[in-house]
Every structure is written in C-alpha cells, then in structure tokens.
Amino acid sequence: MRYVKLPKENTYEFLERLKEWGKLYAPVKVSEKFYDFREVDDVRKVEFNYNRTIMPPKKFFFLPREKLFEFNISEAEYRETIENVEPFVVFGVHACDIFGLKILDTIYLDELPDKYYKVRREKGIIVGISCVPDEYCFCNLRETDFADDGFDLFLHELPDGWLVRVGTPTGHRIVDKNLELFEEVTPQDVCSFREFENKRHQMFRYHEDWADLRYLLELETEHPMWDEQSDICLACGNCNTTCPTCRCFDVQDVPNIDGNTGVRVRRWDSCQLVRHGMVAGGHNFRPTKKSRFMNRYMCKNAYIEQLGLSYCVGCGRCSYFCPAGINFVRNLRVILGLEEATCPPRVSEEIPKKGFAYTPSVRGDEL
Structure with a gap:
C-alpha cells in the first residue's frame, strides 16, 4: 500500500481538487446536533470531527427511491430508465460505513449483480477519514473500526495534517495528479499515527468478546x-x-x-x-x-x-x-x-x- 502525507494547510485545496473528479459530497452540520452527507460547494463547511451522519453513505449507491422502468400496457412494452450516473466523490466516510458498503456489495454485486447499484459503485469515489468513538460506537466489537480496503483514499489524523493510505488505482491517480499537495511520510508521522490509533482504541466504551x-x-x-x-x-x-x-x-x-x-x-x-x-x-x-x-x-x-x-x-x-x-x-x-x-x-x-x-x-x- 502507498502512503503519503497531506499537510494541514493543504486540506481545503485538496477538497477543491476532488471536485475535478466528480460532484463532491461530504459530512456537514445540518442542525445544532446533527450531521449528514450533502453536496458541498464551500469546502470550509466540511466537518472532519463528526461522530455519525443521519443517513449512511449507502444512500448514494442504493437510492431511497428509484425509478426502474416505464411501462405501456396497451403496447405490452417497457423501457428501462437507468440514470446516466456521473462520477461523484463521497468524502469523510468512516471505517464502519466503508464496511457497510462492503456488506451491501455481497448482496447487490453477487453472481446476479444489481445494475442500478453496480453503476453507482463504479462511478463513486470513496475517501475515508479517521474518527474517535463516543459512547454509542461499538465498531471495535464488530471488527469494523479499521478498514483495510473498500476506499480509494483514507485519511488518518496527524497533529499537523493527514497520513493518507492509497487503496485503489483511482486513488493513485488522484495523488499523482496533485503531487504538489503531498509530502513523504516521516518517522515522526508514523509515531503519531501509532499513538492516535492506540488512543482511539482505548476510547471505546466496551472491550469484550461477542463471538457467541x-x-x-x-x-x-x-x-x-x-x-x-x-x-x-x-x-x-x-x-x-x-x-x-x-x-x-x-x-x-x-x-x-x-x-x-x-x-x-x-x-x-x-x-x-x-x-x-x-x-x-x-x-x-x-x-x-x-x-x-x-x-x-x-x-x-x-x-x-x-x-x-x-x-x-x-x-x-x-x-x-x-x-x-x-x-x-x-x-x-x-x-x-x-x-x-x-x-x-x-x-x-x-x-x-x-x-x-x-x-x-x-x-x-x-x-
């Protein structure tokens, strides 16, 4: 896996550059207490330190309501209406939600793929981001608190920026096209990454065995x-x-x-x-x-x-x-x-x- 560093001062410029790859969706604050994934015009409204959104990112791939086809009874015919899906980017996806999409993949991309879901998965770019748990989080017990794959890029918080894991060829292309925004990962960055992950693990409320x-x-x-x-x-x-x-x-x-x-x-x-x-x-x-x-x-x-x-x-x-x-x-x-x-x-x-x-x-x- 490829690792690069995104300095904190380049974060918003990176978000602007992501718009070149498709319509940008990210977590924003929608009320005093709640967050949700919405289309982003002003990247400075993106929330990096949120716990959970109201709706999961599955809504971009498995639509809440979707037209499948139009029909004409007298002519005994129908016409499929698969949308011309344009590329889009979902930024700020937590590890648990990445696993949620992987679970949906086992259902809608099995031996009989769902064409409506498949086209959106192919067009969607996933950029994950690290998080810290609150008292409602128990992804550590589900072994979904750290994603090894299922993303194009994944950002882990550092004191002065982000350690970025590159997960797909698309992720490599995004980094290569914006190399001036990134730096090499230093030993100090690795140490900070380790400290963050250790601290995050200890913050979970429950540490027990749910195997049975x-x-x-x-x-x-x-x-x-x-x-x-x-x-x-x-x-x-x-x-x-x-x-x-x-x-x-x-x-x-x-x-x-x-x-x-x-x-x-x-x-x-x-x-x-x-x-x-x-x-x-x-x-x-x-x-x-x-x-x-x-x-x-x-x-x-x-x-x-x-x-x-x-x-x-x-x-x-x-x-x-x-x-x-x-x-x-x-x-x-x-x-x-x-x-x-x-x-x-x-x-x-x-x-x-x-x-x-x-x-x-x-x-x-x-x-």
Missing part, C-alpha cells in the same frame, strides 16, 4: 427483554432508515392518470413496519411488533461468510436516532449476560413526542 452472540440470540427467544423493549418500540422504521446495511426494498407500479402508462419504482422498506411481512392471501408472517423487533436483532447479528462479519457494523445510529430511546448495544449485552435488563420509560409517559429528530440519548453540548 448470534447463538445466544437464538437460544434466548423467551428472554423478558424482548417483551419489555418491543413494547417501547414505536415500529417507526427509523433504525432501518439510518442503518448502513439494511437493504430491504419494496417494488411498486405507479400508473399515470391515463391508466395505460406508468413507472415501476423501488424504495427502501423496513422490517419494522407491519406491511413488510404481508404476502399473497393476506397472510403476515410477522404479525406482531415483537416478532418484527426480534427479527431485526437476528438479522443484524447474522454471519456473513464472505466477510467473516455480522450485518451490524457498530456505528450506533439505531440507538442514537431512536425516538423511543431504545439502546441496541444495551439489549445485546443483556442477552450476553453482561448487563441487567432495564426498561426505559414509556414514550407516552415521559418522553416528549418530537418526531424522528428527537433523540433522548444524544450528548447535547458534546456535539
């Missing part, structure tokens, strides 16, 4: 935690929307007013919604909120043989953005026997209903 978690989830289906926490759950699907690896979608035909033509669209779906389990004949194979709640925990902790990982990358979004205050990690630790089951107050009793933007567990001024 997926088995205990199957064995503890009668644990009282399931009733307590599913009763609190609003079944809003917010955890699915913010998850980097949730990949369920629904397909709908939307007719035009003439009743003859229309479009077929697919859009994100949520296993927490009651209609998700509906099948032909009016049967619902997950009719209760508890069954849907349990399904998500089973799904996120299932084993991916190709990567040797679970479907959860430990980003903490589902807990951080849950309007009911449900803590995903706490519930898993209860199943592991590492924490006592506790039941937060009911939403209707003590937690103000302020929609999806309200998170009773946010860190307030720390953001």
